[in-house]
Amino acid sequence: MPGVTDVGRLTTTERSDRLSASGFRTNYADPVFWWREREPGVGPRFGVDWAITDRSGGTSTGSYAALNLGAHVADDPAAVARNRSRVAHALDLEPDDLRFMRQVHGCGVSVVDRERHDPTLEADVMITDDPDVALVVLVADCTPVLLLDRTEGLAAVAHAGRVGFTNGVVGAALNALRDRGARDIEAVVGPSVCPRCYEVPADLREAAAAASPAAYSVSATGTPAIDVAAGVVDHLQAAGVTVTWLPGCTREEESLFSHRRDGVTGRFAGIIRLLPPEDAA
Ligand SMILES: [Zn+2]
Secondary structure, eight states: OTTEEEOGGGOHHHHHHHHHHTTTTTOOSSOSEEEEEEEOOBTTBOEEEEEEEOSSSOOOOGGGTTTOOOSSSSOOHHHHHHHHHHHHHHTTOOGGGEEOOBOOSSOOEEEOOSSOOOTTSBOSEEEEOOTTOEEEEEESSSEEEEEEETTTTEEEEEEEOHHHHHHTHHHHHHHHHHHTTOOSOEEEEOOBOOGGGOBOOHHHHHHHHHHOGGGEEEOTTSSEEEOHHHHHHHHHHHTTOEEEEOOOBTTTOTTSOOHHHHSSOOOEEEEEEEEOOGGGO
């Protein structure tokens, strides 16, 4: 797809090789992050620390092994708290600095900062201008979207599953950012279930295709399917956003949680944190 930066080092094969070399299946000790880039602020422009978490690096067991960050999936709350703490510390933050939302496959927007935070608030988009907090979106097949305006110093996350995408959650996030002054927005679109693995009834495919023709797809067995991530990327690009799409299918990659693959399972995260401009340091 033109205009999309393909992060080649994250191909499924290379990742699988790395994971098997590190004994992934029996050793959950290692990576906290599946992908991470930390870019300091330059001059008056804000920097960013953004990441996708891995399944390894946590303390949950069984179906939730190991770095489950979801507190709503019947995992041991103490293990989830330890896992969230590990992620916070890996980002040079404290656990209280992470901002979660109660995701409901809607288009609601929550504005948060150091003082403002209500984790019980239903939302599928979070926005902040505060470098002291990191925004977290939890997924296990849905598409995590990280959004950034380095000039205005605005960051956002969006939870784009089939329902949210079809109902316009990407547009809701972009509108909320632009209402706050964002003009030059860039995005990272994280791994999600790929269309080969995402068979749906024909009417759901039609609804998704109405939201974006890019979402119309066919599964590995030739049945109707949806490519949510392609639809998300289409919405972002149509709005002039610069997109980095991290390849990877959650159902095919054992290093990521997948609801379609496992049913009872944990959640991994897309995370974004603003870093202050160089001038402010
Ligand atoms: Zn797949």
